[in-house]
Amino acid sequence: MPGAGTDKTKVWADVTGPVVILVEPQLGENIGAAARVMANFGLAHLRLVNPRQGWPNAKARIMAAGADRVLDGAALYDSVAAAIADCTFVLATTARAHDQAKPVVSTGGGARA
Numbered sequence: 001m002p003g004a005g006t007d008k009t010k011v012w013a014d015v016t017g018p019v020v021i022l023v024e025p026q027l028g029e030n031i032g033a034a035a036r037v038m039a040n041f042g043l044a045h046l047r048l049v050n051p052r053q054g055w056p057n058a059k060a061r062i063m064a065a066g067a068d069r070v071l072d073g074a075a076l077y078d079s080v081a082a083a084i085a086d087c088t089f090v091l092a093t094t095a096r097a098h099d100q101a102k103p104v105v106s107t108g109g110g111a112r113a
Contacts, residue, residue, distance in 0.1 A: 017045065018089060019059055021049065022046070027059070028057030032062060035063075036065055045073070046074040056071075079096075
């Protein structure tokens with residue numbers, strides 16, 4: 001069983017699993033924080049769409065605090081369409097309120113889908 005991605009003493013298994021896509025992340029620190037969370041939960045596939053501070057980013061590496069393997073494998077895309085082209089099921093989240101008529105699904109409902 002693979003361990004957390006930040007624990008260098010454990011086997012890092014690159015298994016298929018969820019892909020995390022950050023769309024136009026504003027700060028390198030946000031990318032690094034996401035990579036660290038991903039590694040803590042054994043997720044390895046990070047895709048970036050037009051990061052605003054460019055890529056690679058030194059601040060992302062500092063914030064990742066041991067999740068270098070996630071950052072090293074991150075893929076850069078020019079559009080959301082390109083980033084999700086090989087995905088079969090896509091869920092999106094945002095912290096921003098939008099005045100759009102879109103269905104809202106809870107995290108539990110999304111996991112069951």
